[in-house]
Amino acid sequence: MWSFGPLSLALFLARRLDLAAAMERASRAIGARVAAVALPFAEAAIDVDRKELADAEAIGVLEKMIKQRRDSIAQYVAGGRKDLADQEQFEIDVLAAYLPQQAGDAEIDAVIAEAIAASGAKGVADMGKVMGHVKAKLAGRADMGKVSARVKARLAG
Numbered sequence: 262m263w264s265f266g267p268l269s270l271a272l273f274l275a276r277r278l279d280l281a282a283a284m285e286r287a288s289r290a291i292g293a294r295v296a297a298v299a300l301p302f303a304e305a306a307i308d309v310d311r312k313e314l315a316d317a318e319a320i321g322v323l324e325k326m327i328k329q330r331r332d333s334i335a336q337y338v339a340g341g342r343k344d345l346a347d348q349e350q351f352e353i354d355v356l357a358a359y360l361p362q363q364a365g366d367a368e369i370d371a372v373i374a375e376a377i378a379a380s381g382a383k384g385v386a387d388m389g390k391v392m393g394h395v396k397a398k399l400a401g402r403a404d405m406g407k408v409s410a411r412v413k414a415r416l417a418g
Contacts, residue, residue, distance in 0.1 A: 270319040270359060301326060320360060320401035327356050328406075364402040372398045373412055385416045 305322050306314050314322070330349045337346035364372070376394035380387060391412050392405075399408060 269313055270316050317400065323356055323359055324401065327353050327360075330356075361401050364399055369399065369403055369408060369411065373408070373415055376412075377415065382416060385413060388412060388416055391416065 301322050302314060302319065305318065306312060309318065330353045334346045334349045334353075337343070337349065372395055373391070376382075376391045376398070379394055380390035382388070382391045388409075392409060395408060395412060396405060399405070
C-alpha cells in the first residue's frame with residue numbers, strides 16, 4: 262500500500278496529488294482515472310456529513326468501484342467487447358494500487374479456520390457468523406465474494 266504521509270487516503274485522492282504526478286509523466290490514462298476517482302470520494306463524504314472519509318470508508322469506496330468494474334467486464338465479455346473489458350481491467354489495476362496489500366490464500370484459509378472455530382459454526386446456516394469475523398479481519402485485503410464462496414464450501418464440506 263502506498264504511504265500518504267499525514268494525509269488520509271481520501272484526502273490524498275481528493276487533493277489529486279497523483280493526478281498532477283501522472284500528468285507530469287504524460288500518463289493521461291492514469292491521470293483521467295485518478296480524477297474520476299475523486300468524485301465518488303466526495304459523494305461518500307457528503308453522505309456521511311464529513312469533509313473527509315476515514316481510511317476504512319475510503320477503502321470501501323475503492324472496493325465498490327472495483328466491484329462495479331468487474332461486473333462491467335463480465336457484461337463486456339459476454340457482449341464480445343474485449344476492448345471495453347480491457348479498459349475496465351486497466352481501471353481496476355489503477356484503483357487496486359490504492360488498496361492495502363492483498364491477503365494470500367494461506368492467510369485467507371487461516372482466517373476462515375479461525376472464524377469457524379471462534380463462532381462455533383457447524384454448517385452453512387452459520388455462514389453469517391463466520392463472515393462477520395472474516396470481514397473484520399480481511400476488509401480491504403481480499404475479494405469478499407471469493408472469500409464467501411470459500412467459507413460456504415468449507416462449511417458445506
